[in-house]
Amino acid sequence: MTASPPAATVKDNREKLLERAMSRYQYSGDALIEVLHTAQELYGFLPPALLKTIAHKLRLPASRVLGVASFYHFFSLQPKAAHTFVVCLGTACYVAGALGLVEALDRSGAKPGSSGAKNDVSVQTARCIGACGLAPALIYDGVVHARATPQLIKAELERIGVK
Amino acid sequence: MSVKTLEIDGRMLTGRTGETVFAVAWDHGIQIPRLCHVGGLSDVGACRLCLVEIEGRKRLQASCLTLIEEGMVVKTATPKLKSHRKLIVELLLAERNHVCSVCVMNGECELQDLAASHGVDHVRLRYQFPSLPVDTSHERFGIDHNRCILCTRCVRVCDEVEGAHTWDVCGRGTASHIISDLGEPWGESDTCTSCGKCVQVCPTGALFSKGKTVAEMRKDRGFLKYIVTAREKKQWIG
Amino acid sequence: MTFEELCGKQTEEVERQQALKNRIMCCTAAGCLSCGADGLRQAISAEIAAQGRQADVELCGSGCMGMCSRGPLVLSAACNRLYGNVAPADAAALVSADPAATETLADRAIDLDSPFFSKQTRIVLANSGHVDPEKLADYIAAGGYQSLGKALTAMSPRDVVEEVKKSGLRGRGGAGYPTGLKWELVMKQIPQVKYVVCNADEGDPGAFMDRSVLEGDPHRVLEGMAIAGFAVGAQQGFIYVRGEYGLAIQRLQTAIKQAEREHLLGARILDSGFQFRIDLRVGAGAFVCGEETALIASIEGKRGEPRQRPPYPPESGLWGAPTLINNVETFANIPPIVQNGGDWFASVGTASSKGTKVFALAGKIVNTGLIEVPMGTTLRTILFDIGGGIPEGKFKAAQTGGPSGGCIPEQFLDTPVDYESLVTIGSIMGSGGLIVMDDKSCMVDVARFFMEFCMDESCGKCIPCRAGTVQMHDILHRMTRGDATEDDIEMLETLSGLLRETSLCGLGQTAPNPVMSTLKYFRDEYEAHIRERRCPAGLCQMESQLEEAMA
Ligand SMILES: Cc1cc2nc3c(=O)[nH]c(=O)nc-3n(C[C@H](O)[C@H](O)[C@H](O)COP(=O)(O)O)c2cc1C
Ligand code: SF4
Ligand code: FES
Numbered sequence: 036m037t038a039s040p041p042a043a044t045v046k047d048n049r050e051k052l053l054e055r056a057m058s059r060y061q062y063s064g065d066a067l068i069e070v071l072h073t074a075q076e077l078y079g080f081l082p083p084a085l086l087k088t089i090a091h092k093l094r095l096p097a098s099r100v101l102g103v104a105s106f107y108h109f110f111s112l113q114p115k116a117a118h119t120f121v122v123c124l125g126t127a128c129y130v131a132g133a134l135g136l137v138e139a140l141d142r143s144g145a146k147p148g149s150s151g152a153k154n155d156v157s158v159q160t161a162r163c164i165g166a167c168g169l170a171p172a173l174i175y176d177g178v179v180h181a182r183a184t185p186q187l188i189k190a191e192l193e194r195i196g197v198k
Numbered sequence: 199m200s201v202k203t204l205e206i207d208g209r210m211l212t213g214r215t216g217e218t219v220f221a222v223a224w225d226h227g228i229q230i231p232r233l234c235h236v237g238g239l240s241d242v243g244a245c246r247l248c249l250v251e252i253e254g255r256k257r258l259q260a261s262c263l264t265l266i267e268e269g270m271v272v273k274t275a276t277p278k279l280k281s282h283r284k285l286i287v288e289l290l291l292a293e294r295n296h297v298c299s300v301c302v303m304n305g306e307c308e309l310q311d312l313a314a315s316h317g318v319d320h321v322r323l324r325y326q327f328p329s330l331p332v333d334t335s336h337e338r339f340g341i342d343h344n345r346c347i348l349c350t351r352c353v354r355v356c357d358e359v360e361g362a363h364t365w366d367v368c369g370r371g372t373a374s375h376i377i378s379d380l381g382e383p384w385g386e387s388d389t390c391t392s393c394g395k396c397v398q399v400c401p402t403g404a405l406f407s408k409g410k411t412v413a414e415m416r417k418d419r420g421f422l423k424y425i426v427t428a429r430e431k432k433q434w435i436g
Numbered sequence: 437m438t439f440e441e442l443c444g445k446q447t448e449e450v451e452r453q454q455a456l457k458n459r460i461m462c463c464t465a466a467g468c469l470s471c472g473a474d475g476l477r478q479a480i481s482a483e484i485a486a487q488g489r490q491a492d493v494e495l496c497g498s499g500c501m502g503m504c505s506r507g508p509l510v511l512s513a514a515c516n517r518l519y520g521n522v523a524p525a526d527a528a529a530l531v532s533a534d535p536a537a538t539e540t541l542a543d544r545a546i547d548l549d550s551p552f553f554s555k556q557t558r559i560v561l562a563n564s565g566h567v568d569p570e571k572l573a574d575y576i577a578a579g580g581y582q583s584l585g586k587a588l589t590a591m592s593p594r595d596v597v598e599e600v601k602k603s604g605l606r607g608r609g610g611a612g613y614p615t616g617l618k619w620e621l622v623m624k625q626i627p628q629v630k631y632v633v634c635n636a637d638e639g640d641p642g643a644f645m646d647r648s649v650l651e652g653d654p655h656r657v658l659e660g661m662a663i664a665g666f667a668v669g670a671q672q673g674f675i676y677v678r679g680e681y682g683l684a685i686q687r688l689q690t691a692i693k694q695a696e697r698e699h700l701l702g703a704r705i706l707d708s709g710f711q712f713r714i715d716l717r718v719g720a721g722a723f724v725c726g727e728e729t730a731l732i733a734s735i736e737g738k739r740g741e742p743r744q745r746p747p748y749p750p751e752s753g754l755w756g757a758p759t760l761i762n763n764v765e766t767f768a769n770i771p772p773i774v775q776n777g778g779d780w781f782a783s784v785g786t787a788s789s790k791g792t793k794v795f796a797l798a799g800k801i802v803n804t805g806l807i808e809v810p811m812g813t814t815l816r817t818i819l820f821d822i823g824g825g826i827p828e829g830k831f832k833a834a835q836t837g838g839p840s841g842g843c844i845p846e847q848f849l850d851t852p853v854d855y856e857s858l859v860t861i862g863s864i865m866g867s868g869g870l871i872v873m874d875d876k877s878c879m880v881d882v883a884r885f886f887m888e889f890c891m892d893e894s895c896g897k898c899i900p901c902r903a904g905t906v907q908m909h910d911i912l913h914r915m916t917r918g919d920a921t922e923d924d925i926e927m928l929e930t931l932s933g934l935l936r937e938t939s940l941c942g943l944g945q946t947a948p949n950p951v952m953s954t955l956k957y958f959r960d961e962y963e964a965h966i967r968e969r970r971c972p973a974g975l976c977q978m979e980s981q982l983e984e985a986m987a
Contacts, residue, residue: 069737072718096379096389097380098368102366103737106739109720125641126798126869127799130873130877163641163642167644168798170798170804172470179466244899246938371896373896
């Protein structure tokens with residue numbers, strides 16, 4: 036998801052891919068959410084300029100596009116950090132002590148909902164990632180860890196240089 | 199046009215097919231409380247103040263969205279409804295920072311009126327004291343988010359009557375707030391026509407005209423009917 | 437493909453599978469994937485190549501096999517065994533299926549006659565664990581698309597609706613509305629354009645039934661939707677699936693492509709005049725979008741805000757057209773109903789709740805995982821016979837219905853699980869999340885947890901829910917900190933009444949349920965927090981204690 040050089044060619048390609056997604060839906064305003072999904076996949080997040088372009092192409096009011104993008108927690112209006120922890124706070128994980136994981140991250144200075152916090156770690160919480168049998172679950176940079184512990188978090192943070 | 203007869207608060211009333219319980223009640227002087235409804239705009243059923251009891255229906259119904267039916271029996275002011283309305287007003291007062299004494303709308307505010315008519319002399323809930331901005335970047339108007347109750351009248355009037363759709367709701371739940379365009383300051387909006395309709399429909403002092411004193415800040419909410427009938431029926435009646 | 441060709445294909449594939457020396461099914465549902473199923477699968481595949489057994493040993497992925505706590509799971513047809521905690525090192529033994537070699541696996545074999553399996557009845561999950569979700573031929577071999585063929589060749593839309601009505605099937609998405617009646621309503625609508633929508637937004641934060649069905653048996657849901665399309669007269673279907681469910685999305689995409697290629701979806705289905713397309717719509721992280729009117733707004737590209745009903749979606753749904761919305765599990769029940777008849781289905785379950793229900797068991801229980809039981813099974817059977825009981829400590833409560841449900845205390849363990857009984861004891865069936873709590877769980881904290889969830893997920897449109905959940909959470913939070921008074925309990929009750937009666941949609945209307953049920957059965961815990969500033973479960977950190985610790 037992070038852009039890799041050479042920036043220029045990657046950029047051109049992304050614009051084309053987004054355009055293709057919009058034309059697949061005949062630039063219909065009804066497809067706003069699908070288009071936002073594609074845009075976020077391509078760019079990692081949804082900066083204002085991108086929202087403006089989408090509003091323009093789908094012939095929608097800009098405020099409505101931001102209204103929709105900000106309603107859904109999946110869409111990120113800010114750039115993502117290099118490392119992401121997602122702590123599952125679904126019922127099963129909560130009962131199994133997931134708050135301990137949040138606290139462990141908290142102590143390192145990275146707070147839930149924070150993006151690009153200390154040493155570029157972002158901490159997010161999720162409502163049930165569907166691994167209830169393996170509670171508490173933690174997703175670290177896209178990999179699911181079953182029965183996660185504060186120790187595991189500490190070790191990972193140390194590995195990437197966050198104390 | 200066919201007519202229907204129904205009972206509201208013990209009175210037999212008639213209304214036209216397609217009219218709402220709310221409209222028929224008000225036509226006959228039964229003033230059901232409301233905050234999100236304003237004549238001339240679509241209804242969303244969000245404030246829940248206009249809820250009424252209808253015989254034979256399990257749930258309370260938003261009268262602004264309920265069409266009249268022949269033989270309907272409606273009650274608009276039972277003790278249960280009154281106590282719900284009172285608590286809803288308290289919820290609003292505790293949600294943001296409504297300080298009437300320093301508000302330009304003091305005495306003209308629909309929320310303040312409701313609090314008075316429902317006997318809200320103190321709020322039983324904890325004030326949330328959120329820290330919210332005031333945007334005065336527009337040359338003629340301002341928006342004070344501390345006083346916004348998210349009724350979305352401004353969003354609807356701007357979209358449905360002016361056609362600009364400058365306003366919308368951003369975020370969700372308790373973080374919801376009104377935005378212009380992509381959240382830029384109002385004064386920088388390139389869609390706002392400065393028509394001032396949003397200011398006129400705002401029930402509180404959230405949207406206001408700059409440089410007006412309390413006395414001058416009387417909002418004329420009847421203007422909407424005038425514009426809408428003018429547009430739709432080509433009749434210019436005041 | 438015509439119906440005859442479909443039947444021919446079934447026979448052919450069954451014979452091919454029988455001719456194999458061994459078929460190894462490796463569970464590739466999310467549970468097993470997160471404990472190494474992928475590596476295991478690669479190891480087995482490499483081993484098949486190494487032993488040169490490509491011709492007579494087949495390796496397949498499968499949907500959830502149920503015992504998630506023992507993953508990764510592998511089913512070996514030759515040994516007729518299900519193995520748990522399998523490691524890549526076991527690959528050689530599994531492939532050879534040689535009795536001497538599999539000796540090392542013997543102690544990890546899972547007893548298929550244990551109550552975990554014997555007390556279950558699998559209708560929805562019949563294929564889960566036996567069919568490769570990525571192979572259409574596998575589904576066809578198991579009798580897949582036969583029901584669609586039967587409906588198209590031997591039944592009228594009216595017949596199908598009658599059969600569903602006769603079955604007594606009720607919606608599995610939470611509210612339990614009779615499915616047959618809903619179909620009839622949509623069928624009777626006059627407009628030509630109608631839609632069928634599958635609600636796969638599974639939002640209850642402790643539930644994963646729908647995800648398992650979609651991951652493990654996607655074609656079954658597609659078949660159920662196509663039959664619905666035929667019955668109500670729709671030509672377009674949508675599946676609104678949770679954005680978090682990457683694997684389910686991928687499997688659905690694959691399945692739709694496969695079905696279209698074989699004319700099981702799209703134009704001229706099974707060479708008949710019936711056409712039906714299915715498109716996916718991926719959700720973007722909003723629980724409220726599970727509510728049907730919010731879901732419709734979301735498919736239309738808007739903020740997922742519910743609207744007042746009536747009009748209900750069967751009259752006015754997507755783009756104002758008559759729309760049938762059903763849950764994943766509801767659709768998954770359709771093919772067997774059409775195949776075996778409504779009477780057959782109605783013979784399972786209780787008087788008012790027919791068929792089976794899938795539950796996701798989680799929390800303080802030995803066998804966490806996915807189970808399916810006949811309606812009317814008691815909680816005790818589910819938790820103690822099938823679930824294996826509480827690992828350590830003492831049972832305190834079972835939570836059903838997630839943020840809209842309630843906590844069921846010990847005295848109701850013998851209550852049969854059906855729609856009405858659960859409501860009587862202050863909970864709801866919900867979508868099937870079943871979370872077990874022991875004496876280390878604080879019920880005030882559980883109530884606070886669910887209220888926080890509703891507060892975060894409230895769309896914000898109506899005042900009682902938007903501002904009311906904030907106030908209720910504020911009170912519950914203060915209780916767990918030892919900073920509340922008796923008046924606060926009263927205010928909680930008042931606010932509960934307000935939210936229940938005045939909120940615009942089901943989210944706000946049911947948000948007080950966890951509070952009301954814990955107040956009813958565990959009032960002593962609330963009182964301990966308030967009067968003694970003490971948490972009986974020892975979980976909540978009281979402010980006074982914090983101060984002491986600081987001093
Ligand atoms: C807040 C809220 C969330 C809901 N979430 C879901 C959900 O995740 N999945 C679901 O199938 N139904 C959900 N429902 C119920 C749906 O509105 C609808 O009743 C259901 O999809 C109908 O299908 P059924 O008749 O097959 O149960 C939810 C309802 C509410 C009020
Ligand atoms: S009850 Fe809650 S979720 Fe439902 S419409 Fe009202 S604010 Fe939105
Ligand atoms: S006026 Fe009807 S809900 Fe607000």
